[in-house]
Amino acid sequence: MKRxxxxxxxxxxxxxxxxxxxxxxxxxxxxxxxxSSGRPDLLPKAVRLYRGDVADSKLLDRVLARPFQEIxxxxxxxxxxxxxxxxxxxxxxxxxGTLLLLEKASRLRGLKxxxxxxxSSMTGDxxxxxxxxxxTPYMASKFTGELYGRYYRAARRLPFRxxxxxxxxxxxxxxxxxxxxxxxxxxxxxxxxRLQVTGTGSETRDFTFVDDIVAGTLAVARSPKASAKLxxxxxxxxxxxxxxxxxxVNRLTGNRAPIQFIPQRSxxxxxxxxxxxxxxxxxxxxxxxxxxxxxxxxxxxxxKSVS
Numbered sequence: 001m002k003r004x005x006x007x008x009x010x011x012x013x014x015x016x017x018x019x020x021x022x023x024x025x026x027x028x029x030x031x032x033x034x035x036s037s038g039r040p041d042l043l044p045k046a047v048r049l050y051r052g053d054v055a056d057s058k059l060l061d062r063v064l065a066r067p068f069q070e071i072x073x074x075x076x077x078x079x080x081x082x083x084x085x086x087x088x089x090x091x092x093x094x095x096x097g098t099l100l101l102l103e104k105a106s107r108l109r110g111l112k113x114x115x116x117x118x119x120s121s122m123t124g125d126x127x128x129x130x131x132x133x134x135x136t137p138y139m140a141s142k143f144t145g146e147l148y149g150r151y152y153r154a155a156r157r158l159p160f161r162x163x164x165x166x167x168x169x170x171x172x173x174x175x176x177x178x179x180x181x182x183x184x185x186x187x188x189x190x191x192x193x194r195l196q197v198t199g200t201g202s203e204t205r206d207f208t209f210v211d212d213i214v215a216g217t218l219a220v221a222r223s224p225k226a227s228a229k230l231x232x233x234x235x236x237x238x239x240x241x242x243x244x245x246x247x248x249v250n251r252l253t254g255n256r257a258p259i260q261f262i263p264q265r266s267x268x269x270x271x272x273x274x275x276x277x278x279x280x281x282x283x284x285x286x287x288x289x290x291x292x293x294x295x296x297x298x299x300x301x302x303x304k305s306v307s
Contacts, residue, residue, distance in 0.1 A: 002027045005068045007054050007101065008075030009047070010038030012173035013117070013165070016210045017072060017217060022046060027070075032063055037078060039174070054097035064104050070221060071105055071114040073098065076142075080121060082178040083138035084267055094141030099148050106156040113159045115221045116149050118142045118231060120166040120206070120273060135267045146231060153228045160228050163220050166235030166275040170210030170295060171302035182207060182296070185246060186303055189255035199264040201243030204272045206235040209290035209298075216277075219284035226283045235275020236288040248293070252300055 008014045009031030021027050030048040033040055052059040054075040076094055083090035105114055119142045152158040169182035185195050216234035220226050246259050280286040
């Protein structure tokens with residue numbers, strides 16, 4: 001039976017990935033998660049859980065004492081505003097934790113792939129210089145992880161691949177100060193509160209349902225054509241204005257409170273964001289399935305069921 005490690009496997013994306021892996025019925029899944037933002041209590045009983053910090057070298061030695069064929073490195077200090085408020089914690093998890101994992105994983109025998117979950121907060125090809133939109137510690141630490149991965153691929157032949165997630169949303173994520181806009185909008189709308197939109201509301205993002213995020217991650221991990229050199233975008237290729245997202249959520253929930261516009265965050269300089277996933281489609285056969293209206297309905301139904 002194949003052994004698979006998911007760091008950050010108790011997070012919103014991680015739990016959905018773990019569920020998909022368990023459905024294959026051919027894998028033994030291990031999760032490493034410190035529980036700081038995830039929900040280890042919601043993991044299936046079939047999962048072997050190590051609760052702790054990915055930057056804990058001794059704990060990593062314990063986890064990696066058993067061989068793994070696939071590693072999905074999702075553990076992260078999420079995300080931009082959180083990193084601005086807590087840059088040292090961001091560095092510890094996203095840079096140091098990633099480096100420790102790569103170093104130790106490079107010694108494993110039989111490892112077929114290590115997938116690093118990076119961010120759409122920066123875009124660009126590393127071979128052409130620094131990514132665009134480089135304005136927070138989170139972007140810096142994720143960029144550092146990509147660079148370390150390229151080093152270990154070249155120097156240690158680590159089977160490393162990078163995916164960049166575009167604005168993931170869907171069942172499994174709970175609202176909070178540093179969480180994504182979709183679930184926070186749904187939470188506020190259900191309580192009849194005004195949805196707060198930063199900037200003019202004409203800023204766009206590419207909202208990607210968690211099922212598509214998981215499918216894209218597995219496709220990149222397992223495709224023989226996928227390259228270790230490319231950061232593979234996992235998105236939909238569709239831009240949505242934030243004010244339009246707010247209006248959609250209000251209609252779905254019946255919230256009549258008007259939208260509230262607040263000042264743009266100082267670090268948020270990206271006006272438009274849309275995934276170019278053509279390399280992911282070409283090399284891994286990835287195609288998004290869930291459009292935003294359906295994804296919002298499914299997310300709302302899930303959130304109501306657990307609230």
